[in-house]
Amino acid sequence: MGMGFFNLIHFLILFHLFAATPIFSVSISTNFLDEAKKPEVFDWMVKIRRKIHEYPELLYEEFETSKVIRGELDKLGIPYRHPVAVTGVIGFIGTGNPPFVAIRADMDALPMQELVEWEHKSKVPGKVHACGHDAHVTMLLGAAKILKEHEKELQGTVVLVFQPAEEGGGGAKKILDAGALENVTAIFGLHVSPNDPIGEVASRSGPIMAGSGFFEAIISGKGGHAAIPQHSIDPILAASNVIVSLQHLVSREADPLDPQVVTVAKFQGGGAFNVIPDSVTIGGTFRAFSKDSFKKLKQRIEEVITGQAAVHRCNAVVNFQNEMKPFYPPTVNSDDLHEHFRKVAGNLLGFNKVNEMRPMMGAEDFSFYQEVIPGYFFFLGMENVSHERLNSLHSPYFKVNEDVLPYGAALHATLAASYLQKYQQDVPMVKGKYHEEL
Numbered sequence: 001m002g003m004g005f006f007n008l009i010h011f012l013i014l015f016h017l018f019a020a021t022p023i024f025s026v027s028i029s030t031n032f033l034d035e036a037k038k039p040e041v042f043d044w045m046v047k048i049r050r051k052i053h054e055y056p057e058l059l060y061e062e063f064e065t066s067k068v069i070r071g072e073l074d075k076l077g078i079p080y081r082h083p084v085a086v087t088g089v090i091g092f093i094g095t096g097n098p099p100f101v102a103i104r105a106d107m108d109a110l111p112m113q114e115l116v117e118w119e120h121k122s123k124v125p126g127k128v129h130a131c132g133h134d135a136h137v138t139m140l141l142g143a144a145k146i147l148k149e150h151e152k153e154l155q156g157t158v159v160l161v162f163q164p165a166e167e168g169g170g171g172a173k174k175i176l177d178a179g180a181l182e183n184v185t186a187i188f189g190l191h192v193s194p195n196d197p198i199g200e201v202a203s204r205s206g207p208i209m210a211g212s213g214f215f216e217a218i219i220s221g222k223g224g225h226a227a228i229p230q231h232s233i234d235p236i237l238a239a240s241n242v243i244v245s246l247q248h249l250v251s252r253e254a255d256p257l258d259p260q261v262v263t264v265a266k267f268q269g270g271g272a273f274n275v276i277p278d279s280v281t282i283g284g285t286f287r288a289f290s291k292d293s294f295k296k297l298k299q300r301i302e303e304v305i306t307g308q309a310a311v312h313r314c315n316a317v318v319n320f321q322n323e324m325k326p327f328y329p330p331t332v333n334s335d336d337l338h339e340h341f342r343k344v345a346g347n348l349l350g351f352n353k354v355n356e357m358r359p360m361m362g363a364e365d366f367s368f369y370q371e372v373i374p375g376y377f378f379f380l381g382m383e384n385v386s387h388e389r390l391n392s393l394h395s396p397y398f399k400v401n402e403d404v405l406p407y408g409a410a411l412h413a414t415l416a417a418s419y420l421q422k423y424q425q426d427v428p429m430v431k432g433k434y435h436e437e438l
């Protein structure tokens, strides 16, 4: 039987729909960076970022930041869930149907004093956005604005994750525990990088950042007169030997080809020249790339502290503070999403701007998402050396080059939109759970 006229029309329409897909993907990439750079979008983002910068809030206290986010989402007509994980906000753009792809920003600041003198310096003494999370929130709002304008073209649902408490609080874990990301099949996150050129990105497939934990130990002896040591049990000397012994865990017990860190960063004890104190408190962090190495390190830290303290007739109590500061798993990027990222970022920025990076011993609670959802984390350069050199993350002199904002917004938006386009064929079209809740 030959192809009738109507069948032919049908075929042409279908053919057109499929043929249009790759063209759409290219045009979407070009447009989003141009759109994010438009003065009305750029100036709007700069304003939001400065407002958040002036009122930094620490982990799980991001109430005003959360309000700013919700205010902007309201203005954009984007529905959201709140509160999630105390101050978190989860927004939705698109069809309300699968696939669901998440893009995430962290919201919290650091407990330190800003030393940059500028018009929009932190107005809260002892708190500052020195890790760029003010820029991260702004970029995600920027992406939201762009995606909302293209909502009809989205072939699924983008889930915006405004997450509290990245700096030690494990906010990502609380977001997951709240069930906010059920049905999400991929998640993307980024971090600004003060030491990479503006407009360039860096990441890798597989492990990119270490798993991280903290420990604190109270080493108790018996206080007394410093001139009569035989009547005391000296916790200062015990703690000193504990710290030296902890160095051997990495240098003598760990595989040299399996990177690990143990750092004692806190030592508190004594207050007088002539008094042996009752006790000393030490604390620090440990890092490893595999769960096994991490577990072994944790166990050995406890054994070495208590064992070495006992050599000096002291008692030691070790606390890993897992309730307050949850262990962060290693950050491990999905291979598939690495390919997706390289294509999307390469089309958007130029393939010579997409760099492979070495893994680093820093940690990110984005890793909690990656334990349950394929995820991808990358760094976004913001340094313009001809303009000024930027200080590192967590420096009191840390600055954001605001020219980075459109790049982050465009990358978020393009990664999400093109993910939906790429994966929509694989997912059965059923009504999305999130849409029903709203």
Ligand SMILES: [Zn+2]
Pocket: 131, 167, 393, 394
């Ligand atoms: Zn940080």
Ligand SMILES: [Zn+2]
Pocket: 131, 132, 133, 166, 191
């Ligand atoms: Zn950070």
